[in-house]
Amino acid sequence: MRLPAWLAQHLAALRALVALTIVLGLAYPLLMVAVARIPGLSGHADGSLIDRDGQPVGSALIGQSFVDNQGNPLKQYFQPRPSAAGDGYDPKSTSAGNLGPENVVDTLPDPNVQDDEGKQRLLTLVCSRSKAVGELEGIDGSRPYCTPGGVGAVLAVYPDHAVSLNEACPAEPFIQQFQGRPVACAKPGEDYSGGVITPVRGNAPGNPAVPADAVTASGSGLDPHISVAYANLQIKRVAAARNRSEADVRKLVEEHTEGRTLGFIGEPAVNVLELNLALDRS
Structure with a gap:
């Protein structure tokens, strides 16, 4: 049927x-x-967990910060790259910063609003991080298009004057004149959209001493690796903080340098957690 x-x-x-x-x-x-x-x-x-004395201390796949209670870098440890995941390396908030190269004008804090800290854009984030790394490592942290104070060197240019958009009054602008125009500081809340947005390169070297991965977050915000250049930059500080020779610390960096994926993809890199644990063991 x-x-x-x-x-x-x-x-x-x-x-x-x-x-x-x-x-x-x-x-x-x-x-x-x-x-x-x-x-x-x-x-x-199981998450590529790394143990110390039988207790898990992290994952080989997820970076973590090495800072004190105030958020200051611990000088005896190698520092990772910045993270845009949550408050830093949060696997529940993995993300990139999603800020593009034209993201150069900060939102200045309003002095009339309590606890208003404004918002730093990509250029100022890079500039401030580079300045901080330079101070930590005792090197030149300057970069093109950054002011000596560590914010984006960006002007709104008008026919008869210019405004340093990322330096709130009463700060003194990073330059006094631009192409014959006097430069003033920016007043929070003012509309400067009528000016021509003009980044100023400045006199910083074209090849900054602070590597790019020291001032930019990875796409996931969880990258546990840093470049060999950034690791080498930190050797002197770590060796001094641990009262060890730079040669000893450099040898550990070399031992924990991973080659290119499949031999040709990407660049050699150093896993920060594994390197720091090796430092503690040695």
Whole structure:
């Protein structure tokens, strides 16, 4: 006896539901769990955790900060790159900063609003970080398009004057004149959209001493690695803080330098957590 068309369709849909539930809801997850238990893969499946004295202290895949209670870098440890994930390396808030190269004009804090800190844009974030790294490592932290004070060197240029957009009054502008125009500080809340937005390169070297990964976050905000250049930059400080020779610390950096992925993808990098743990053990 032939079933009514509507009933046959419903039975076919029910068989497909049962089959897909068994294959994708039971068999496939169990297969993945079994594969994850294969020797050599189980560590990755469990989060690539790193232990010290039998206690997990982090993951080889997720960076973490090495700062004191006030957020100041601990001089005896290598520092990671900045993070845009939550308050820093938060795996529940993984993200990039999503700020582009034209993101150069800060929102200045309003002195009439309590606790208003304004908002720094990408250029000032890079400038302030570079200045801070320079001070920490005892090197020149200047960068093109940054003021000596560590904010973006950006003017709103008008026919008869210019305004330093990222320096709130009563600050003294980073330059007094621009192409014959006097330069004034910016007044919070003022509308400067009528001026021509003009970044000023300044006299900083074209190849800054502070590497790019020291002042920019990764796409995920969780990258546990830094460049070899940034690691080498920190050797002198770490060695001094630990009363060790620079040669000893440099050897540890070399031992914890990972090559390019598959031999040709990316650049050599250093896992900060693994390097710092090696420092504590040695």
